[in-house]
Amino acid sequence: MKMPFQFTRRGIGSAPKLSYQLRVVAGNSFRFLPVQKLSFLTSSIGRKWIVAITGILLIGFVAIHLLGNLSIFLGPEIMNAYAARLHQLGILLWIARVGLLVVAGLHVFFTIALWRENHQASPQKYAVKKSLETTLYARSMRLSGLVVLGFVLFHLAQFTWKWVTPEYKEWIDSLGQHDVYRMLVAAFGNPWVTGFYLLSVAFLAMHLSHGIGSLFQTLGLTNKKLRPRFEYAGLIVAWAFFLGYASIPTAVFLKLLPH
Amino acid sequence: MNFHLRIWRQADPEASGFFQEIEACDIPAEASFLEMLDIVNNRLIEEKKIPVAFDSDCREGICGTCSMVINGVPQGPGRGAACQVYMRSFKNGDSITIEPFRVKAFPIIKDLIVKRAAYDRIIQAGGFITEHTGGAPDAATTLISKKIADQAMDAAACIGCGACAAACPNSSAMLFVGAKVTHLSLMPQGQPERRERALAMVDAMDEEGFGNCSNYYACEAVCPASISASVIATLNREYVRATVIP
Numbered sequence: 001m002k003m004p005f006q007f008t009r010r011g012i013g014s015a016p017k018l019s020y021q022l023r024v025v026a027g028n029s030f031r032f033l034p035v036q037k038l039s040f041l042t043s044s045i046g047r048k049w050i051v052a053i054t055g056i057l058l059i060g061f062v063a064i065h066l067l068g069n070l071s072i073f074l075g076p077e078i079m080n081a082y083a084a085r086l087h088q089l090g091i092l093l094w095i096a097r098v099g100l101l102v103v104a105g106l107h108v109f110f111t112i113a114l115w116r117e118n119h120q121a122s123p124q125k126y127a128v129k130k131s132l133e134t135t136l137y138a139r140s141m142r143l144s145g146l147v148v149l150g151f152v153l154f155h156l157a158q159f160t161w162k163w164v165t166p167e168y169k170e171w172i173d174s175l176g177q178h179d180v181y182r183m184l185v186a187a188f189g190n191p192w193v194t195g196f197y198l199l200s201v202a203f204l205a206m207h208l209s210h211g212i213g214s215l216f217q218t219l220g221l222t223n224k225k226l227r228p229r230f231e232y233a234g235l236i237v238a239w240a241f242f243l244g245y246a247s248i249p250t251a252v253f254l255k256l257l258p259h
Numbered sequence: 260m261n262f263h264l265r266i267w268r269q270a271d272p273e274a275s276g277f278f279q280e281i282e283a284c285d286i287p288a289e290a291s292f293l294e295m296l297d298i299v300n301n302r303l304i305e306e307k308k309i310p311v312a313f314d315s316d317c318r319e320g321i322c323g324t325c326s327m328v329i330n331g332v333p334q335g336p337g338r339g340a341a342c343q344v345y346m347r348s349f350k351n352g353d354s355i356t357i358e359p360f361r362v363k364a365f366p367i368i369k370d371l372i373v374k375r376a377a378y379d380r381i382i383q384a385g386g387f388i389t390e391h392t393g394g395a396p397d398a399a400t401t402l403i404s405k406k407i408a409d410q411a412m413d414a415a416a417c418i419g420c421g422a423c424a425a426a427c428p429n430s431s432a433m434l435f436v437g438a439k440v441t442h443l444s445l446m447p448q449g450q451p452e453r454r455e456r457a458l459a460m461v462d463a464m465d466e467e468g469f470g471n472c473s474n475y476y477a478c479e480a481v482c483p484a485s486i487s488a489s490v491i492a493t494l495n496r497e498y499v500r501a502t503v504i505p
Contacts, residue, residue, distance in 0.1 A: 044433075044471040045461055045498040114471045118429035121363050121470035127265075127278065128331030128356045132426050133480035138473065139428075214474040217488070220496025224489045 044117075047110045052215040054107035059212065061100055062204070066244045073251070075259040076173065076181035084177040108149065115142065137210035144207035151200035158187065188252035201245040208238035260286045260346055264299065265356040266311055272366055278356070281311075292335060292344040293318060293325060312370035318342040320483060323420025327371045328358040333425035333481045340420060340483040360425035364432070364467045375421045377467040378435060382419075384463035385456040386439040388448045407445050414442035416484040423478035423486075429470030434478035436464050437490035440497050454501040461498050 040046035068086070071079045086093060131139060158164040159180075165187070171179040188194045212234030216222045222230055251257050262283040269276030281303075286295050293315050300310035316324040320340040329335035335344035349355065357371060365373040403411075415438075423434035440457055443449030449456070472491055479488040 040502050042465075043461055043498070044431075044465050044469075045495055046502070048471060048495070049499060114473075118431070118470035118473070121468055122361060122428065122430035123363055124361045126328060126331050126358055126361055127267075128328075128358070130331035132332065132477035134428065134475040134477050138475050141473070210474070217474050217492050218472075218495055220492045220494075220499065222489060222492040224487045227489060227492070 044114075047114055048218045050110045051107055051114070052218040054103045054110075055211055055215050057103045058100075058107060059208065062208075062241060066241060069248055070244065072181065072184060072248055073258065076179070077175075079181045079184075080173050080175070080177045080179060083180040087178075104152075108145075111142075111145065135210065137206050138214070140206060141210055144203045147200060147203040148207055151196075151203070154196075155200075158193075159183065184248070185252055185257070188249040191253065194249040194253040197249045198246050201242055204245070205238045205242035208241060209235050212237055260288055260349070260351045262286060262295070262346070262349065263352070263354045265354065266370070267358045268311070268370055269359075269367055270369065272368060276367070276370075286346055288345075288347040290346045291318070291342060292329065292346065293342050295346050312368075312372050314372045315342060321418065323418035323422075323483065326360050326365075326373055326375065326421055326425070328360060328425060330356055333360060333422040334420065334483050338483065338485060340418075340422075343483070360421055362421070362424045362430040362469070364430065364469050365421055365424065373421070375419075377469070378419050378421060378432070380467065381432065381436060381460055381463045382439065385452065385459035386443070388443065389452065390448060392448065401447055403447065411442050411445040414438045414445070414486065414490050417442075417482075417486050418484055420483060422481045422483060424469060426477040426481040427470065427472075428475055428477065429473055431472045431478075432464050432467070432469040433472040433491045433494060434482060434486055434488060436460050437488075437492075437494035438486045441490040441493040444493070444497055453497070454504065457494070457497040457501040461494070 041050070068082055071082045089096075137144075154164075159168075162168040168183045168186075171182050173179040173182070188197070213227075213231030214234075216230040216234075217227060264281040264283050265278045266281055267276050268279045281299060283295060283299050286298060290298065293313070296311060296313055303310045314324045314326055316322045318325070320343045323340055325341040326333070327335070327341050329341060329344065335341045336348060337344060359367050359371045360373045362373070364377040365375050368374050417435060417438035419435060421435070424430050424432045427433075440460060443456060444453050474488075474491075476488050479486070
């Protein structure tokens with residue numbers, strides 16, 4: 001069968017090669033002919049889905065981690081027991097840790113890949129800049145994300161690896177468990193540490209202020225009516241996380257802990 | 260009315276452009292924005308200078324040809340295309356900066372004119388139905404609920420002017436592609452190629468070098484056809500549906 005004409009498309013950059021050819025077959029009928037399976041992971045939307053789904057998993061971690069940390073208000077025994085129980089999980093804990101690392105890695109990797117393309121797609125900016133409808137939270141996603149990443153590394157170095165204050169390793173409570181409570185009270189007694197933590201969780205809340213509402217749009221779960229509601233709910237959840245996380249260093253610093 | 264214009268001048272696609280300061284004096288308040296440019300151009304021609312090249316066709320907001328960015332807003336202030344902006348919406352003595360769309364996939368041809376063939380190629384990749392529908396069918400032969408018909412009509416209002424990509428900080432074409440995919444995926448006529456359309460149009464969009472959507476919604480804010488960014492959610496859904504369902 002002769003093709004009177006056909007469109008073929010050439011791939012540019014890292015984009016996948018031609019996936020579908022539009023052909024006019026036998027003069028008057030068009031068909032899409034699949035030539036090569038489109039790669040989900042190189043497409044614009046596919047990668048955004050990965051960012052959204054890893055985002056959900058990271059929000060899940062943020063929520064669980066907050067619940068665990070709030071145990072500080074229940075006193076040193078319960079907090080230290082919680083930490084000890086968490087470490088007794090053994091292999092499960094390591095699966096969770098490696099999983100989190102992979103999830104966070106994918107979230108950052110795909111974000112950088114998308115950002116690079118966005119940067120290339122709009123090389124020249126306007127002389128007159130207007131932030132049309134775009135929120136401050138949305139515009140500062142990269143900055144807030146980087147601050148949160150830096151904070152997480154510091155947080156791990158301080159309380160997990162104990163590089164900042166190596167003595168923390170030797171602090172044991174009366175039950176022979178690692179004295180997490182004492183470690184936190186000591187760390188947040190320092191106004192600089194407390195200030196840095198408050199600032200960092202504020203950046204986390206900013207990141208989530210755009211992220212939570214936005215992921216519903218990316219996953220295609222919104223419509224005209226639902227979108228503002230998801231965004232509003234996202235804002236509330238994000239700043240609820242801020243209040244929850246900010247309460248811990250603040251309570252320690254102001255000596256408001258009940259025990 | 261008098262205006263102080265700063266207009267982007269670029270002789271050809273390769274030339275490096277610059278802003279030219281032009282005084283637009285004695286402009287009638289009832290003049291449209293493009294008529295103001297016509298007056299300015301006539302004076303430039305009388306002075307044996309090269310007039311400002313800009314695109315226009317219908318001048319009533321239907322065709323979307325008049326692509327330009329007025330004071331940082333693609334298609335100018337207010338809802339509608341640049342041709343629907345009137346000089347009375349500015350103050351006497353205002354400074355007005357006029358730039359072309361800054362989208363890599365829309366290369367500048369001259370001054371304010373950009374080549375928007377990238378959108379045409381995305382349409383060629385799947386923004387149509389191949390079934391020959393013949394003449395106008397009898398009413399009510401294909402029943403479509405009012406709700407669906409309204410949603411499809413809202414999406415079909417897209418005139419493909421490119422303001423969405425121009426407004427987007429990422430130069431993403433998602434509002435345009437979303438509008439086309441939403442329109443056709445809602446209609447019974449669009450069903451046979453629903454899956455291939457979503458895949459092929461997104462593929463074409465990516466290949467043209469448009470950016471990715473960051474849910475900024477600047478597109479929605481400037482769209483002269485008032486397309487809602489909910490069409491982007493629909494596109495996200497349709498694309499993954501097409502990928503997951505064989």
